[in-house]
Amino acid sequence: MKGKSPATIKDIAIVLGISTSTVSRALQDHPAISKKTKEKVWKEAKRINYVPNTLARSLRQKRSKTIGVVIPEVVHFFFSTVISGIEDVAYEKGYSVILTQSNEEYEREKMNISTLLNHRVDGFLIDVARDSKDLSHIEMIQKRGTPVVFFDRLVSGLTGDQVVVNDFKGAYLATDHLINLGYTRIAHLAGPPGLSITEDRLEGYKKALMDKKLGIDENMIVHGVGVDIDVTRKIAFELLSRRHRPQAIFAVNDPAAVGTLAAAQDLGIKVPDELAIIGFSNWQFTEFTNPSLSTVDQPGYDIGHQAALLLIEEIERDEEEGPKAPDRTVVLEASLILRRSTPKPESMII
Amino acid sequence: MKGKSPATIKDIAIVLGISTSTVSRALQDHPAISKKTKEKVWKEAKRINYVPNTLARSLRQKRSKTIGVVIPEVVHFFFSTVISGIEDVAYEKGYSVILTQSNEEYEREKMNISTLLNHRVDGFLIDVARDSKDLSHIEMIQKRGTPVVFFDRLVSGLTGDQVVVNDFKGAYLATDHLINLGYTRIAHLAGPPGLSITEDRLEGYKKALMDKKLGIDENMIVHGVGVDIDVTRKIAFELLSRRHRPQAIFAVNDPAAVGTLAAAQDLGIKVPDELAIIGFSNWQFTEFTNPSLSTVDQPGYDIGHQAALLLIEEIERDEEEGPKAPDRTVVLEASLILRRSTPKPESMII
DNA sequence: TTGAAAGCGCTAACAA
DNA sequence: TTGTTAGCGCTTTCAA
Numbered sequence: 001m002k003g004k005s006p007a008t009i010k011d012i013a014i015v016l017g018i019s020t021s022t023v024s025r026a027l028q029d030h031p032a033i034s035k036k037t038k039e040k041v042w043k044e045a046k047r048i049n050y051v052p053n054t055l056a057r058s059l060r061q062k063r064s065k066t067i068g069v070v071i072p073e074v075v076h077f078f079f080s081t082v083i084s085g086i087e088d089v090a091y092e093k094g095y096s097v098i099l100t101q102s103n104e105e106y107e108r109e110k111m112n113i114s115t116l117l118n119h120r121v122d123g124f125l126i127d128v129a130r131d132s133k134d135l136s137h138i139e140m141i142q143k144r145g146t147p148v149v150f151f152d153r154l155v156s157g158l159t160g161d162q163v164v165v166n167d168f169k170g171a172y173l174a175t176d177h178l179i180n181l182g183y184t185r186i187a188h189l190a191g192p193p194g195l196s197i198t199e200d201r202l203e204g205y206k207k208a209l210m211d212k213k214l215g216i217d218e219n220m221i222v223h224g225v226g227v228d229i230d231v232t233r234k235i236a237f238e239l240l241s242r243r244h245r246p247q248a249i250f251a252v253n254d255p256a257a258v259g260t261l262a263a264a265q266d267l268g269i270k271v272p273d274e275l276a277i278i279g280f281s282n283w284q285f286t287e288f289t290n291p292s293l294s295t296v297d298q299p300g301y302d303i304g305h306q307a308a309l310l311l312i313e314e315i316e317r318d319e320e321e322g323p324k325a326p327d328r329t330v331v332l333e334a335s336l337i338l339r340r341s342t343p344k345p346e347s348m349i350i
Numbered sequence: 351m352k353g354k355s356p357a358t359i360k361d362i363a364i365v366l367g368i369s370t371s372t373v374s375r376a377l378q379d380h381p382a383i384s385k386k387t388k389e390k391v392w393k394e395a396k397r398i399n400y401v402p403n404t405l406a407r408s409l410r411q412k413r414s415k416t417i418g419v420v421i422p423e424v425v426h427f428f429f430s431t432v433i434s435g436i437e438d439v440a441y442e443k444g445y446s447v448i449l450t451q452s453n454e455e456y457e458r459e460k461m462n463i464s465t466l467l468n469h470r471v472d473g474f475l476i477d478v479a480r481d482s483k484d485l486s487h488i489e490m491i492q493k494r495g496t497p498v499v500f501f502d503r504l505v506s507g508l509t510g511d512q513v514v515v516n517d518f519k520g521a522y523l524a525t526d527h528l529i530n531l532g533y534t535r536i537a538h539l540a541g542p543p544g545l546s547i548t549e550d551r552l553e554g555y556k557k558a559l560m561d562k563k564l565g566i567d568e569n570m571i572v573h574g575v576g577v578d579i580d581v582t583r584k585i586a587f588e589l590l591s592r593r594h595r596p597q598a599i600f601a602v603n604d605p606a607a608v609g610t611l612a613a614a615q616d617l618g619i620k621v622p623d624e625l626a627i628i629g630f631s632n633w634q635f636t637e638f639t640n641p642s643l644s645t646v647d648q649p650g651y652d653i654g655h656q657a658a659l660l661l662i663e664e665i666e667r668d669e670e671e672g673p674k675a676p677d678r679t680v681v682l683e684a685s686l687i688l689r690r691s692t693p694k695p696e697s698m699i700i
Numbered sequence: 701t702t703g704a705a706a707g708c709g710c711t712a713a714c715a716a
Numbered sequence: 717t718t719g720t721t722a723g724c725g726c727t728t729t730c731a732a
Contacts, residue, residue: 005412006494008725019703024727032701049490054468055409056725059708062355064405066448066469074434075651077427077634084424087451091458096465098416099449101437108441115446118404119416140399144356258638284427288608290640301425358709369719374711382717406709409724 007048015048016040027052058120063319066096067311068116070126072104076227077283078300079127082151085304086125093312095122106131113137123147123311125304128155130192147314151307154196161314163307163330167197170296170334171204171250174278177294177336178248179212181276181343187220187239187246189232189256201252201280220246225256232259233266240267240275247275248342254279254286257293261341277341291340299332306330357398365398366390377402408470413669416446417661418466420476422454426577427633428650429477432501435654436475443662445472456481463487473497473661475654478505480542497664501657504546511664513657513680517547520646520684521554521600524628527644527686528598529562531626531693537570537589537596539582539606551602551630570596575606582609583616590617590625597625598692604629604636607643611691627691641690649682656680 009027013020018037026033026041044050058064069086071079083099090097098119100112109129114137116124124141126148135158141148142160151163178186188205191198206216222239225232232251236259239246251257257279261271269275271291279286279295286293310328317325359377363370368387376383376391394400408414419436421429433449440447448469450462459479464487466474474491476498485508491498492510501513528536538555541548556566572589575582582605589596590613601607607629611621619625621641629636629645636643660678667675 010725020726021704021728022702024725025702028727034701037701049494051464051467051494053409053470053725055405055414055470056708057727059403059405059409059710060725060727062708074437075427075430077425080425080430083449084451087424087449091450091461096469097449099433099437099447100441101434111441114401117401119446120403120405144399144401285635285638288635288639290638290642292640360709370709371711371720372718374709375718378711384717387717403709406724407711409726410709410711412724 006053007050008053009050011048012041012044012050015044062120063122064120065094066098066119066121067308067315068098068100068113068119068121068124070100070102070109070112070116070124070128072102072127072129074099074101077285078152078281078298081300082127082304082307085301085306086308087304089305089308089312093308095312102129102132104129104131106134110137113141117141117144117146121146123315124149125307125311126150127152130195133194145318147311147318149307149311149314151303152197156196159327161310161328161330163303163310163332164196165298165303165334166331167200167334168204168207170280170298170336171201172208173204173334173336174250174280174296175205175208176212177338177342178250178276178278179208179214181248181345183248183276184214185217185220185244185246186214186248186250187222189225189235189239189249189251189260190221190223191252192224192226198252205250225252227253227255229255229259229262232256233262236260236263237266240264240269245275249275249277251277251279254281254283254293254295257295257341258285258289261289261291261293271341272343276343279341282337286337286339289341294339294342295337296334297337298334302332306332356403357400358403359400361398362391362394362400365394412470413472413665414470415444416448416469416471417658417665418448418450418463418469418471418474420450420452420459420462420466420474420478422452422477422479424449424451427635428502428631428648431650432477432654432657435651435656436658437654439655439658439662443658445662452479452482454479454481456484460487463491467491467494467496471496472665473499475657475661476500477502480545483544495668497661497668499657499661499664501653502547506546509677511660511678511680513653513660513682514546515648515653515684516681517550517684518554518557520630520648520686521551522558523554523684523686524600524630524646525555525558526562527688527692528600528626528628529558529564531598531695533598533626534564535567535570535594535596536564536598536600537572539575539585539589539599539601539610540571540573541602542574542576548602555600575602577603577605579605579609579612582606583612586610586613587616590614590619595625599625599627601627601629604631604633604643604645607645607691608635608639611639611641611643621691622693626693629691632687636687636689639691644689644692645687646684647687648684652682656682 009023013023026038102109149161282297359373363373376388452459499511632647
């Protein structure tokens with residue numbers, strides 16, 4: 001039932017009584033073809049609604065002008081901004097994006113990569129799933145020589161280009177800000193173990209405390225917090241119910257901060273007067289919470305943008321048989337966004 | 351610099367001393383091939399890390415097992431949930447998703463579709479850009495016989511399968527709820543002209559008023575509101591500064607409702623005591639605004655899910671040379687979500 | 701400035 | 717149960 005099959009280069013060649021190679025060249029505006037021929041070809045192509053077949057082209061050229069993206073989740077403000085950054089660069093550079101989401105599952109991530117490999121994507125942009133510990137599926141791509149750029153979460157034991165936010169510094173800034181506000185009992189809701197963001201933010205928190213000689217109280221660190229608001233709400237409820245409850249909390253991400261906010265409300269603890277809270281990521285909703293949330297901005301769009309640029313550069317160097325460049329790491333700076341969940345510095349004389 | 355080129359079916363055939371067609375069949379678990387041969391083939395394939403080339407396969411089979419998605423924006427809670435729904439279905443059914451965003455620009459949308467056509471996607475999932483009035487680029491796909499499913503925004507003058515939310519009814523529910531709360535001066539911040547969602551929500555608003563004999567006051571309708579919070583803030587500021595200001599506002603989307611919330615705060619108008627506000631879409635942040643926002647839930651994930659199912663069904667019917675099914679329209683129901691930006695019904699005796 | 705011919709990796713009709 | 721062969725639509729080398 002599907003109309004006649006699409007027009008091909010051959011159809012044009014026959015109508016014009018020339019060879020397919022001439023048509024192919026004309027279509028690509030090849031310098032060796034006469035202006036007259038080109039125009040005839042373009043006209044006829046237009047007339048019959050010719051649509052080039054990228055599949056055939058890619059097969060022949062062994063390059064697909066396509067990049068594969070593997071991301072834990074699409075419904076996530078941060079990731080959606082990353083994807084947008086990727087898509088914009090791809091569009092500009094003439095690449096297409098095949099998008100896959102792992103839903104944080106190792107098996108699905110493996111399948112995703114396999115599918116993308118089958119599609120012969122020219123390169124990969126990967127944010128590993130939380131569940132992924134065995135990384136052979138990723139090493140495999142690299143062994144095949146396909147360029148890969150990692151972003152957001154890093155994986156120890158893997159080499160390659162990477163684009164990350166300076167989580168350590170972001171966490172340091174947040175914690176240091178709390179210290180400067182005069183708090184001494186500052187808790188940290190740390191993320192799931194094994195993720196670089198978890199480690200780096202925890203380290204930033206610790207370093208800030210050490211630098212100001214506050215010492216680290218392991219009781220003030222709760223591990224394994226994710227993005228489920230209700231779960232964090234319970235965890236925070238418990239933390240805030242302790243006799244010596246923290247005066248301030250630095251949460252590993254914004255949903256955790258919101259869970260903490262909810263727990264404080266549950267307990268009748270006033271934010272920011274009786275408890276200061278800082279999140280991480282600057283999710284879209286943080287502006288609209290009550291009170292609005294102080295947080296650390298994580299430039300998702302830029303991450304996607306940079307990662308895609310890096311990848312495409314790598315792909316094109318590869319094609320020109322250029323020497324493999326050494327691994328590059330792009331670190332984007334995180335910055336503090338102060339809103340209402342932390343008190344205004346009283347010392348500010350403005 | 352890119353290692354040796356990837357292994358092919360031929361490599362396997364040579365090593366095992368059999369023909370490529372046998373290898374091809376064995377790889378597909380074709381019934382005519384002996385168990386013994388299959389196992390030899392599988393083993394060798396595994397040994398040399400064989401990765402099938404989908405490009406070649408698609409070229410030969412004239413189907414790519416790929417669907418093209420054209421969406422106005424990725425960074426948008428609603429759209430991200432739609433994409434997620436699409437991706438999940440695609441994954442399950444063995445299709446890949448090529449994602450493009452139009453950024454609401456007509457030219458870019460045209461390019462996106464052209465690229466997708468070049469990639470020979472088996473079908474399209476399209477949410478048209480706000481700027482698109484000339485729809486010949488979309489008609490062109492349909493004329494070629496490639497299945498298309500539209501979702502979210504509809505375009506008059508186009509035929510095809512579609513998946514939409516019952517915007518009319520959602521708007522009716524929202525407005526009716528405000529009427530039932532006792533308000534008589536209910537304003538509507540309407541969306542950009544020319545979009546089906548704008549029209550349908552406006553009509554739902556009007557119908558609810560008519561049904562309760564309230565009559566329609568054109569002064570209470572402000573047209574052309576988008577998703578820019580600051581812009582709406584200004585528009586709402588003006589609306590709320592009038593002598594006879596509205597008692598309640600139904601906004602065409604959640605960002606507009608938040609802009610209204612901000613304007614009310616600017617003017618010292620208490621929500622919900624002095625002004626009730628209802629949005630539309632149930633964006634993620636609506637739960638966290640202050641006060642939290644009453645809104646109409648728009649099931650994005652389901653839209654993506656249904657649209658993808660419909661499309662794949664269409665694609666596969668097409669391939670089996672089945673008769674073209676008549677256009678189908680799936681309407682998903684919107685439901686009211688009541689939070690704190692509208693007062694509790696006083697009549698509720700619970 | 702153009703054409704002939706080979707081939708990218710795979711599938712499938714037909715033959716054996 | 718397997719092999720032979722042609723060809724999907726395009727690019728590109730070589731020759732003219």
